Amino acid sequence: MVKAVRNRSMWKASEVSDLKKRLLPMLGHTSGKRSAMTCALKCDNACAKGVCNTSDNNYFRDIVSAEFSRRNMLGVSGAGMVALMFGGGAAAASGSAAGLAPAAKKGFGSGNASKLKFAGIDGVANTVDDVVVPKGYNWEPVIRWGDPLFHDSAEFDPENQTPESQAGQFGYNCDYLDIIEIQGSNGKRGVLFSNHEYTNENIMFPPDMDISQVRKTAMAAHGLSVVEVERKGKGQPWKYVRGAKLNRRFLMDTEYELTGPAAGSDLLKTKADASGRVVLGTQNNCAGGTTPWGTILSGEENFNQYFKVSAPTDEQRRYGLTNTNPSRGWHVEEPRFDTDTPDGKNEDNRFGWIVEVDPFDPTSTPRKHTALGRFKHEGANVTIAKSGHAVSYSGDDERFDYLYKFVSKDTYREGDKKHNMSLLTEGDLYVASFSGNSPANQIDGSGVLPSDGAFDGVGHWIQLTRNNESLVPDMEVDQVLVYTRLAADKMGATKMDRPEDVEINPVNGKIYVACTNNINRTAAQADEPNPRANNRHGHIVEMTETGDQTSTQFAWKLLLVAGDPEMDESVYFNGYPADQVQPLSCPDNLAFDSAGNLWISTDGQPGTIQRNDALYRVTMEGPEMGKVEQFMAVPIDAETCGPVIHDEDGLVFVAVQHPGEDGSWDKQRSLFPDYLPAGTPSGKGGLPRPAVIQMFKGKNGFVGR
Numbered sequence: 089m090v091k092a093v094r095n096r097s098m099w100k101a102s103e104v105s106d107l108k109k110r111l112l113p114m115l116g117h118t119s120g121k122r123s124a125m126t127c128a129l130k131c132d133n134a135c136a137k138g139v140c141n142t143s144d145n146n147y148f149r150d151i152v153s154a155e156f157s158r159r160n161m162l163g164v165s166g167a168g169m170v171a172l173m174f175g176g177g178a179a180a181a182s183g184s185a186a187g188l189a190p191a192a193k194k195g196f197g198s199g200n201a202s203k204l205k206f207a208g209i210d211g212v213a214n215t216v217d218d219v220v221v222p223k224g225y226n227w228e229p230v231i232r233w234g235d236p237l238f239h240d241s242a243e244f245d246p247e248n249q250t251p252e253s254q255a256g257q258f259g260y261n262c263d264y265l266d267i268i269e270i271q272g273s274n275g276k277r278g279v280l281f282s283n284h285e286y287t288n289e290n291i292m293f294p295p296d297m298d299i300s301q302v303r304k305t306a307m308a309a310h311g312l313s314v315v316e317v318e319r320k321g322k323g324q325p326w327k328y329v330r331g332a333k334l335n336r337r338f339l340m341d342t343e344y345e346l347t348g349p350a351a352g353s354d355l356l357k358t359k360a361d362a363s364g365r366v367v368l369g370t371q372n373n374c375a376g377g378t379t380p381w382g383t384i385l386s387g388e389e390n391f392n393q394y395f396k397v398s399a400p401t402d403e404q405r406r407y408g409l410t411n412t413n414p415s416r417g418w419h420v421e422e423p424r425f426d427t428d429t430p431d432g433k434n435e436d437n438r439f440g441w442i443v444e445v446d447p448f449d450p451t452s453t454p455r456k457h458t459a460l461g462r463f464k465h466e467g468a469n470v471t472i473a474k475s476g477h478a479v480s481y482s483g484d485d486e487r488f489d490y491l492y493k494f495v496s497k498d499t500y501r502e503g504d505k506k507h508n509m510s511l512l513t514e515g516d517l518y519v520a521s522f523s524g525n526s527p528a529n530q531i532d533g534s535g536v537l538p539s540d541g542a543f544d545g546v547g548h549w550i551q552l553t554r555n556n557e558s559l560v561p562d563m564e565v566d567q568v569l570v571y572t573r574l575a576a577d578k579m580g581a582t583k584m585d586r587p588e589d590v591e592i593n594p595v596n597g598k599i600y601v602a603c604t605n606n607i608n609r610t611a612a613q614a615d616e617p618n619p620r621a622n623n624r625h626g627h628i629v630e631m632t633e634t635g636d637q638t639s640t641q642f643a644w645k646l647l648l649v650a651g652d653p654e655m656d657e658s659v660y661f662n663g664y665p666a667d668q669v670q671p672l673s674c675p676d677n678l679a680f681d682s683a684g685n686l687w688i689s690t691d692g693q694p695g696t697i698q699r700n701d702a703l704y705r706v707t708m709e710g711p712e713m714g715k716v717e718q719f720m721a722v723p724i725d726a727e728t729c730g731p732v733i734h735d736e737d738g739l740v741f742v743a744v745q746h747p748g749e750d751g752s753w754d755k756q757r758s759l760f761p762d763y764l765p766a767g768t769p770s771g772k773g774g775l776p777r778p779a780v781i782q783m784f785k786g787k788n789g790f791v792g793r
Contacts, residue, residue: 143577208717214694226786247771259284264376265730283373340369350458353566375467387465461572483587524616533611533621535658544645595684664714748776
């Protein structure tokens, strides 16, 4: 796929101007949570465009209002009303109003039973270009953008990057992250997985670089990486191993197998793939998950921005494809990204899936699972229910979109990896419907708690597919899975405030959903699971399945309504005194430590509470339940991604994405993570490099800085 590029002398100044204009749109856009640059590059200014979900699904406030009117006429209690609507699942919800936690001593303490002891740091201003960690902790990179993975990989040379060199190096803008110990290594060897969400050509490449080479090198900086790591022993920091046998880069010409009921559908067939079963590449991968059988899942998210389409169909509009030219111009290099050409017909349908990778088999073919549905997957996380079925949860990261669940047809077999890797190929797909239990007039868009002291209620899972068959009227199973958003629209799912990461607490088995924000929700559209109009700060939903995770009913409550208590009276931290927590905004990725404490990484705080994005711990049990403590902050313009909490090992990891995003080649805003002397030219390494970093007990700060 990599071809010879034109000589730089053939490149025209007009092409530079055109590229810059298309890579730097909407710089005056300030209505969202991120910087204008991040909005443009990460999601193609989704918040500035029309809402994709124009369905007439009821906001559940309307349903509850009608039910309360009827209840008042009949003299039915609130709990009784919910029971009438949802049956036995109401019992857990009716008693879920959280009382206030006892007032705790002012200051920052330790999470309940956590093995990581630290004093929470103060928030860091959004102008600081540094990683800030607690007193007594150190940080250092594990691997950075451009680090060579193979023995024959080129050394990182920012002034002379090529598609070929990038193909052998760690990619750009790492997002989902996990580090898994290799069995039998006594904790000394492991494998690191990370995906690479998107690129920022403005700060990656010198301005005189050939435009075709810019595009092709940026394409090679997308995808996935698997890298072996090693250390001296447990509790010690990791270092990546160049040339290790498990090292692998997944590029835009890597073959992926389509699995499940939609594989082979006419909707997935292209000129290059008449079978509809083989896709080249993965793109815009966001969060992910690690399965109980040791494979990695990665979610294809804002794929729409890579495709050119002149006259989008209703289905394409629902997925955010518009008739604007895609800024990165991949369609110029590869016609398959131009849906107006025969090469591009149906190509957009081949992205938006959950990808599964076996990091321990460098010869394996990665797969895209159609049974889990196609939408803007933030990620996917799998648990094994008591029944033995694999259950996967996934959020669709778009304003007013939905939360999904998949239940496998077959059951998990301990130690049978080959069988278990088939579990996501066949099963039942569901979408969530939420209902609150408070009077509608108490859910007014202000975010102020209703009279029962909590935002809570019940819900049910609406089934979309069963045993490879559609349950959606007038849609075949392949249509349901390729156009899952439209199927969920038809079935009346609840519109949420950008449901992103969904994680299962390994201690209590409950499900936690990060709803990052939704500035487009109006007061009239507020409902109990999404109670704030102009929701700039986001919230976290806690769900308790009725029975095991295969249940079709659940109880729910809002665990956390984010924001700064000094600026917003609607903030709520599971009843913990709001003036005794560290403020946070825009929860994005979630993780848990071994004690079941929740860890939250943020994406957008510089634009909401004027603090760098960060990683927080929330105590989940005991007298300090709901207490929020900040563990670290990332540098200027950066996002905190993919947190991994190995508290039993004394280690915390994050992927630092898009540091210095608002800079340019000649005026870089960040020098993370190498912090070379001020004034070092970008071509000599004086530029930001997205990186995976680790934090551990030791001298404060990165000793190599």
